[in-house]
Amino acid sequence: xxxxxxxxxxxxxxxxxxxxxxxxxxxxxxxxxxxxxxxxxxxxxxxxxxxxxxxxxxxxxxxxxxxxxxxxxxxxxxxxxxxxxxxxxxxxxxxxxxxxxxxxxxxxxxxxxxxxxxxxxxxxxxxxxxxxxxxxxxxxxxxxxxxxxxxxxxxxxxxxxxxxxxxxxxxxxxxxxxxxxxxxxxxxxxxxxxxxxxxxxxxxxxxxxxxxxxxxxxxxxxxxxxxxxxxxxxxxxxxxxxxxxxxxxxxxxxxxxxxxxxxxxxxxxxxxxxxxxxxxxxxxxxxxxxxxxxxxxxxxxxxxxxxxxxxxxxxxxxxxxxxxxxxxxxxxxxxx
Numbered sequence: 001x002x003x004x005x006x007x008x009x010x011x012x013x014x015x016x017x018x019x020x021x022x023x024x025x026x027x028x029x030x031x032x033x034x035x036x037x038x039x040x041x042x043x044x045x046x047x048x049x050x051x052x053x054x055x056x057x058x059x060x061x062x063x064x065x066x067x068x069x070x071x072x073x074x075x076x077x078x079x080x081x082x083x084x085x086x087x088x089x090x091x092x093x094x095x096x097x098x099x100x101x102x103x104x105x106x107x108x109x110x111x112x113x114x115x116x117x118x119x120x121x122x123x124x125x126x127x128x129x130x131x132x133x134x135x136x137x138x139x140x141x142x143x144x145x146x147x148x149x150x151x152x153x154x155x156x157x158x159x160x161x162x163x164x165x166x167x168x169x170x171x172x173x174x175x176x177x178x179x180x181x182x183x184x185x186x187x188x189x190x191x192x193x194x195x196x197x198x199x200x201x202x203x204x205x206x207x208x209x210x211x212x213x214x215x216x217x218x219x220x221x222x223x224x225x226x227x228x229x230x231x232x233x234x235x236x237x238x239x240x241x242x243x244x245x246x247x248x249x250x251x252x253x254x255x256x257x258x259x260x261x262x263x264x265x266x267x268x269x270x271x272x273x274x275x276x277x278x279x280x281x282x283x284x285x286x287x288x289x290x291x292x293x294x295x296x297x298x299x300x301x302x303x304x305x306x307x308x309x310x311x312x313x314x315x316x317x318x319x320x321x322x323x324x325x326x327x328x329x330x331x332x333x334x335x336x
Contacts, residue, residue: 002026002073003247004116006059006107007080008052009036011191012122012180014044015240016078018189021048023244028072030065031081032058035194039335043188059103062110069114076118076251077111078243079104082152085198086126089149090292100152104159118171120246123157125176125232125259125298126150134265135301136176138257146295164255173250177260178232178300180239182320183327190327191236192334200268201233201320205328208281215283217268219290224297230265232299235315235323245309261300262313278321 003020007013008029013036017027021044029041029052041052053072057064059081068074082100083089089096104121111117127150128136129143142158145151160172181201183190197203206212220227242260250256266274272283305311315323 001075001247002028004028004030004068004072004074004077005080006030006077007036007082009033009038009040009054010080012236012239013080014040014189015184015236016080016243017044017052018047018184019237019240019244021050021052023248028053028055028068028074030055030057030059030068032056037192037335040189047184047186047188059107060099062106065107065110066113069110069116074114074116076120076247077107077116078120078122078247079107080122082122084149086147086149086294087198087291089147089152093148096148096152097155101155101159104156108159108163117167117169118251119160120173120175120243121156121160122243123174123176124150124153125178125261125300127154127157127176128298130295134297135263135299136259137301138176138259138304147292161255168253171251171253172255173246174255174257175242175246175260176257176300177239177242178234178298180236181233182235182237182315182323184237185323185326187323187326187330190324190331192331200271201324204272204275204283205324207283208275208279208325209328209332211332213284215272215285216288217272217285218288218294220287222296224267226267226269228268229294230267230297230299232261232264233266233271233317233320234261234313235320238313238315242305242309242311245305245311249309258305258309259300259302260305260311260313261302263300263302265297265299266317274317275321275325278318279325281325
């Protein structure tokens with residue numbers, strides 16, 4: 001199968017490209033490199049020994065997307081390209097709607113024109129909203145999202161659902177997941193955010209490697225065991241395998257929804273302490289005010305993915321910490 005991976009030079013996209021190539025698929029990557037790196041594509045080829053066709057393009061550019069589909073005989077799309085920082089989305093909502101929602105609209109128009117109607121969408125557990133009971137299950141309706149990032153994901157889900165209603169030939173898989181962390185065990189690819197990290201794990205790693213002085217933990221007065229937010233942290237390789245499974249198993253026409261997660265909530269403070277325990281590297285931290293848009297605690301019920309896709313998160317928390325540190329210590333400045 002020839003798979004177009006949008007955002008394939010980014011964090012999750014690059015790991016998914018590795019799994020696709022190692023499973024025998026051909027990979028075409030479209031990325032505008034606003035959060036990705038061509039070095040990551042070179043590393044993918046080093047890991048797999050296989051080539052990646054790359055087009056530096058923006059999914060909002062219809063002409064560029066038409067050219068990609070005209071050049072390559074694409075069978076399916078795995079769609080990652082989008083802005084993804086919760087805090088940033090609160091301050092820049094228009095950018096998130098324009099990039100995430102309009103970008104997907106243009107992508108789907110180009111797919112339709114090319115006769116490609118199979119897509120796996122990188123969604124988010126934030127679409128369940130603050131009212132949803134924990135753990136989240138796929139039968140729970142989308143709720144009231146707490147930030148523009150989550151709202152943009154919910155809007156894209158609705159867009160794709162409407163496509164299936166209008167044209168039963170479309171095959172749409174929505175993957176809702178939580179907080180991917182870790183890195184490829186080779187240490188060649190990992191998370192490399194531009195500027196100050198918006199996510200916890202790369203911030204911890206950058207403090208540990210000396211790029212940042214200390215970590216700020218946003219809020220220690222939540223109604224959780226230690227007062228800090230609890231999240232379902234998932235190894236990025238497990239997540240990449242989940243996308244591969246969804247592509248290979250859930251390909252029938254219609255719409256499918258799956259949670260990908262460990263089914264266990266881990267607090268921010270637990271993450272910091274676990275990293276120090278596994279690596280023997282101290283991570284100075286201080287508590288700050290709550291961050292706008294953050295929910296206290298959530299995690300997934302991923303039993304549907306286990307039953308229907310044969311997927312289960314296999315990596316441990318120690319694996320996540322070890323692989324993160326292997327990547328960051330070996331690449332202290334990321335891909336630069």
